[in-house]
Amino acid sequence: MIIYSGSKADFMVQVEEDTIAYTIRDNILEKMHRKTPDAEFRSWVNSLEYMYKVLNDDGIPRNSGIAIEYNLPNTAKRVDFLVSGYDAKRSANVVIIELKQWEKLNKVEGLDALVETFTGGRERRVVHPSYQAWSYAEMIRDYNEYAQIAGVNLWPCAYLHNYMRV
Numbered sequence: 001m002i003i004y005s006g007s008k009a010d011f012m013v014q015v016e017e018d019t020i021a022y023t024i025r026d027n028i029l030e031k032m033h034r035k036t037p038d039a040e041f042r043s044w045v046n047s048l049e050y051m052y053k054v055l056n057d058d059g060i061p062r063n064s065g066i067a068i069e070y071n072l073p074n075t076a077k078r079v080d081f082l083v084s085g086y087d088a089k090r091s092a093n094v095v096i097i098e099l100k101q102w103e104k105l106n107k108v109e110g111l112d113a114l115v116e117t118f119t120g121g122r123e124r125r126v127v128h129p130s131y132q133a134w135s136y137a138e139m140i141r142d143y144n145e146y147a148q149i150a151g152v153n154l155w156p157c158a159y160l161h162n163y164m165r166v
Contacts, residue, residue: 001031001032001070001071001073002067002068002069002070002071003024003027003028003031003032003068003069003070003071003078004020004023004024004027004066004067004068004069005065005066005067005068006065006066007062007063007064007065007066008055008060008061008062008063008064008065008066008083009062009063010066011051011052011055011066012052012055012056012062015048015049015051015052016052020044020048021041021044021045021048024036024044024068024069025041025044028069043099043101044068046101047080047081047099047101047161048068050099050159050161051081051097051099051159054159055083060083060085061085063085064083064084064085065082065083065084065085066081066082066083066084067079067081067082067084068080068081068082070082072136072139072140072143073143074143075139077136077139079096079097079098079133079136080097080098080099081096081097081099082094082095082096082097083095083097091151091153092150092151092152092153093152093153093154093155094140094147094152094153094154094155095155095156095157096133096136096137096140096154096155096156096157097133097157097158097159098129098130098132098133098136098156098157098158098159099158099159099161100129100158100159100160100161100162100163101160101161101162102117102118102119102160102162102163103118103162103163103164104117104118104163104164105117105160105163108125111125112128112131113127113128113131114126114127114128115127115128115129128158129158129160130156130157130158132158133156133157133158134156136156137154137155137156140154141154
């Protein structure tokens with residue numbers, strides 16, 4: 001299930017009008033029958049402004065597809081942000097973006113898929129966001145028949161828009 005879908009042009013207008021987070025919130029209530037916690041709503045407001053800046057590039061076609069909060073079937077996992085479209089050779093491509101508001105993170109020695117960061121009110125060991133995005137791509141690759149038949153290229157990545165390199 002996809003909570004929000006539209007074109008890049010649609011997304012850009014909704015961010016400019018400050019309605020995108022409300023649309024997502026309302027769609028979650030309608031499709032999932034659950035209310036959105038305030039912290040999750042604020043994270044959309046913040047993170048989607050950054051995605052607006054990323055997509056504000058004429059090299060990304062206005063008719064590119066945008067999906068937000070894609071629920072992977074039969075799991076509790078949700079992909080934060082997807083951008084879809086075709087390249088010059090008419091191959092289908094989807095960029096899978098895991099959004100994080102983390103300001104810093106620390107490597108966990110000996111555990112490649114984990115990092116330490118402040119989340120949920122304290123320092124925690126959590127899955128590395130790049131690994132998280134990669135695992136979403138693998139699930140889609142393994143279980144989405146259309147992705148298999150059409151040979152959709154999946155490009156996982158993480159965007160830690162508040163992260164400051166020191």
